[in-house]
Amino acid sequence: MGFIGLCLLVAAVDGSMAARAIHYSHLILRAPAGMVSVWVLAPIWIALSGMIGVAAWLVWKRLGAAPSLRLWGWQLAASALWAPAFFGLHSPALALGVIAVLLLLIMLTIRTFRRFDRVAGWLMVPYAAWCLYVAYLNTGFLLLNHG
DSSP: OHHHHHHHHHHHHHHHHHHHHHHHHHHHSOOOTTOOOGGGHHHHHHHHHHHHHHHHHHHHHHHSSOHHHHHHHHHHHHHHHHHIIIIISOOHHHHHHHHHHHHHHHHHHHHHHHHHOHHHHHHHHHHHHHHHHHHHHHHHHHHHTOO
16 A cells, blocks of 8 residues: 555645646647546546556565665656656756656666566556656647747
């Protein structure tokens, strides 16, 4: 429960920051094609948080506090930095840099988790796919609203 709780905490803090900024942003920023409705974001993040929390728990159950869990922690920290960069600092360029690092960390985490528990590795894949989609949106906002 601790791993899932930590993931949900990060999602909730980022979500509250996004919720405050998103309505204003939608009024003044051009959105890229394929932007989802705001109401689907919370359920998606809840599901993803559960999946990556369970993935970490599966690895912890096998290995204890191993380096692969530190890597998982770094990707969670990078995830926590994206919303403040994008919404707090209003910097799609900085946020794009954060998500590039995040995607690298997620891929490394998947590779590492799969060595010890294949299910844990696969549980991280939807999160990677979602972050790729967020990177696409982030890039779109940057290009469409540059200057």
